[in-house]
Amino acid sequence: MAEILTKSRARNIFYGGSIFFVVVFVAMTVHSHRYVVNVSTAGMPLSEEVVRGKHVWEKNSCINCHSLHGEGAYFAPEVGNVMTRWGVLDSPEDAFETLKAWIESQPSGIEGRRQMPKYELTDEDMRSLAEFLRWADQTDTQGWPPNEAG
Amino acid sequence: MKYQSQKVAYWYFLAAMALFGIQVLGGLLAGWVYVSPNFLSELLPFNVIRMIHTNALIVWLLLGFFGAAYFLIPEESDRELWSPKLAYVQLIILLVGTLGAVGSYLVGIHGGREFLEQPLWVKFGILVAALIFLLNISMTVLAGKKTAITNVLLMGLWLLSLLWIFAFINPDNLSLDKMYWWFVVHLWVEATWELVMAAILAFLLLKLTGVDREVVEKWLYVIVATALFSGILGTGHHFYWIGLPGYWQWIGSIFSTFEVIPFFLMMSFAFVMVWKGRKNHPNKAALLWSLGSSTVAFFGAGVWGFLHTLHGVNFYSHGTQITAAHGHLAFFGAYVALNLAVFTYAMPMLRQRAPYNQVLNMVSFWLMTGGMAFMTFVLTFAGTIQTHMQRVVGDYYMDVQDSLSVFYLMRFGAGAAVVIGALLFIYSMLVVRDREIIAPGPAASVPGE
Numbered sequence: 001m002a003e004i005l006t007k008s009r010a011r012n013i014f015y016g017g018s019i020f021f022v023v024v025f026v027a028m029t030v031h032s033h034r035y036v037v038n039v040s041t042a043g044m045p046l047s048e049e050v051v052r053g054k055h056v057w058e059k060n061s062c063i064n065c066h067s068l069h070g071e072g073a074y075f076a077p078e079v080g081n082v083m084t085r086w087g088v089l090d091s092p093e094d095a096f097e098t099l100k101a102w103i104e105s106q107p108s109g110i111e112g113r114r115q116m117p118k119y120e121l122t123d124e125d126m127r128s129l130a131e132f133l134r135w136a137d138q139t140d141t142q143g144w145p146p147n148e149a150g
Numbered sequence: 151m152k153y154q155s156q157k158v159a160y161w162y163f164l165a166a167m168a169l170f171g172i173q174v175l176g177g178l179l180a181g182w183v184y185v186s187p188n189f190l191s192e193l194l195p196f197n198v199i200r201m202i203h204t205n206a207l208i209v210w211l212l213l214g215f216f217g218a219a220y221f222l223i224p225e226e227s228d229r230e231l232w233s234p235k236l237a238y239v240q241l242i243i244l245l246v247g248t249l250g251a252v253g254s255y256l257v258g259i260h261g262g263r264e265f266l267e268q269p270l271w272v273k274f275g276i277l278v279a280a281l282i283f284l285l286n287i288s289m290t291v292l293a294g295k296k297t298a299i300t301n302v303l304l305m306g307l308w309l310l311s312l313l314w315i316f317a318f319i320n321p322d323n324l325s326l327d328k329m330y331w332w333f334v335v336h337l338w339v340e341a342t343w344e345l346v347m348a349a350i351l352a353f354l355l356l357k358l359t360g361v362d363r364e365v366v367e368k369w370l371y372v373i374v375a376t377a378l379f380s381g382i383l384g385t386g387h388h389f390y391w392i393g394l395p396g397y398w399q400w401i402g403s404i405f406s407t408f409e410v411i412p413f414f415l416m417m418s419f420a421f422v423m424v425w426k427g428r429k430n431h432p433n434k435a436a437l438l439w440s441l442g443s444s445t446v447a448f449f450g451a452g453v454w455g456f457l458h459t460l461h462g463v464n465f466y467s468h469g470t471q472i473t474a475a476h477g478h479l480a481f482f483g484a485y486v487a488l489n490l491a492v493f494t495y496a497m498p499m500l501r502q503r504a505p506y507n508q509v510l511n512m513v514s515f516w517l518m519t520g521g522m523a524f525m526t527f528v529l530t531f532a533g534t535i536q537t538h539m540q541r542v543v544g545d546y547y548m549d550v551q552d553s554l555s556v557f558y559l560m561r562f563g564a565g566a567a568v569v570i571g572a573l574l575f576i577y578s579m580l581v582v583r584d585r586e587i588i589a590p591g592p593a594a595s596v597p598g599e
């Protein structure tokens with residue numbers, strides 16, 4: 001590095017530039033926040049039931065086996081589009097029934113197959129969880145995942 | 151070691167190494183569950199094992215950073231720590247929090263945001279510990295000499311602690327939750343932790359190679375400038391498919407591509423300093439870890455990060471084993487190996503003796519680095535096949551996984567090598583011998599400090 005770039009110049013560029021990028025990032029965050037609320041997740045209301053379902057999802061740490069919108073663990077299938085995969089996206093009742101049947105059939109105990117833990121969920125929990133997953137499935141994720149397999 | 155209070159680092163390093171052991175054993179167990187899925191499935195399900203594996207990693211890396219700061223700040227600012235007592239209080243809070251978190255996970259109490267599963271009281275404990283730490287080191291630096299190394303280190307540590315606030319912010323809207331979650335996760339490893347890494351690396355190279363401070367510090371500012379200029383907007387590479395606006399596909403792709411630069415510079419910096427250096431420092435193992443860290447970080451974060459960062463690629467690879475491959479090599483190179491470099495450098499001084507067990511230590515370097523590299527390769531193959539079958543062809547997830555079992559078996563083997571390396575490293579640090587296991591060659595010309 002030549003004489004033009006002295007230590008104090010390098011330092012000033014670092015501080016000045018960083019502040020610039022932080023400001024730009026904050027502005028884009030504000031815009032993105034509004035976009036999420038008003039556009040991409042506006043397809044289905046964020047009802048109390050959906051919020052409750054999110055808490056059920058969190059309390060059971062589903063994220064440490066599954067991925068949701070591609071984030072999380074890679075041990076079990078993507079669930080951001082599971083309601084589409086099951087063909088129950090538009091029917092809360094079918095979504096609830098299918099999810100309930102699935103969770104109650106686990107763990108499968110099949111030798112050599114990955115096991116989902118045993119979860120004792122109330123019908124209310126189950127219903128909220130189904131609504132949460134239907135809500136997530138309706139988010140505008142720019143066309144991801146590429147296909148139903150998730 | 152010039153100052154008595156640097157000794158607190160010793161206890162931080164011990165705690166960090168204990169958790170490192172737990173982390174890799176947890177990883178090995180998780181790897182075994184992939185091979186034999188019924189193993190422990192009723193007693194200790196995969197999600198709990200994974201939480202322990204990832205949380206132990208993050209906590210021990212932070213403990214290592216705190217210890218490193220307590221070790222190098224007195225030396226840089228030319229005075230004793232403001233309060234060694236507070237440093238011990240901080241350590242105790244962190245250890246109680248860690249044990250509390252692990253205990254809660256085992257009985258099924260945890261949050262549900264990946265990596266941030268700690269119960270609320272533990273999160274507060276971490277916040278309090280961070281505040282104590284910042285107070286302690288800031289007071290030390292303010293009263294003493296200020297160098298570029300302490301400036302950058304302090305800035306990194308302050309910012310990463312501030313970002314911890316987002317660990318408490320969990321909006322009901324999933325997409326917002328995800329956006330703010332990345333403020334902790336991405337802006338830690340790809341911005342603020344890089345400042346910490348660069349500062350520590352600069353300190354180590356200054357000591358190990360004896361290159362002029364002016365030169366080291368100028369590099370340091372250039373490196374951290376490229377890190378933040380790319381890393382802040384680079385956050386966009388996680389905003390492609392989670393419900394955020396489409397413009398992130400371009401912003402994220404472009405700026406995260408630039409994220410390769412700081413890692414390339416750190417690697418070049420390390421080699422150039424060693425090349426220019428006149429000093430022949432006796433702690434060869436510390437130099438090996440420093441060079442190894444910056445090199446593996448370049449491959450793990452830089453090359454493997456770039457591999458899937460462009461949105462056209464990420465559309466297909468997002469959330470597959472490719473992500474896991476990258477996560478492992480990046481964390482290992484940038485932060486695990488760097489911490490092990492600090493331990494290797496500081497431990498002999500903290501125990502007041504010449505560098506010891508260098509041969510065992512270097513063997514552990516090759517075992518761990520070889521193991522992690524192999525793990526990365528097999529997961530990359532698995533991820534490539536997975537991406538093709540699942541994302542392009544459209545086969546179902548579970549069917550695809552069945553065809554990947556051979557890779558998971560090899561991953562387990564690689565993990566076993568890493569675990570053996572890690573245990574050997576801990577042994578070489580803690581069990582002091584009188585003599586090296588192999589007699590050294592002819593004496594070097596000019597020994598360093």
Ligand code: HEM
Pocket residue numbers: 064072073074075173174175176177178179180181184200203204207473474477478479480481482483486561562564565566568569
């Ligand atoms: C004994 C060697 C290791 C084995 C067998 C192992 C295995 C695993 C497994 C099976 C997972 C879960 C992947 C999934 O979600 O399906 C995982 C996650 C993870 N491991 Fe390891 N691991 C090992 C060592 C390490 C080391 C040394 C590090 C740090 C450098 C590390 C960092 C991580 C991280 C960051 C995750 C979360 C991954 C992500 O979200 O991409 N692991 N590991």
Ligand code: HEM
Pocket residue numbers: 070071072264339340387388406407409410447451452454455456457458459460464467468469470473476477478480481484485
């Ligand atoms: C030392 C620095 C880095 C570390 C420790 C690191 C670690 C990780 C981890 C653990 C994940 C998985 C997060 C999750 O659980 O979802 C991840 C994802 C990702 N990283 Fe990094 N990373 C680093 C640097 C980079 C760089 C420099 C790039 C780009 C050049 C990059 C590109 C990505 C991308 C694109 C993803 C998302 C993958 C997906 O879509 O599934 N990373 N990283």
Ligand SMILES: [Fe+2]
Pocket residue numbers: 336340384385387388
């Ligand atoms: Fe990132």
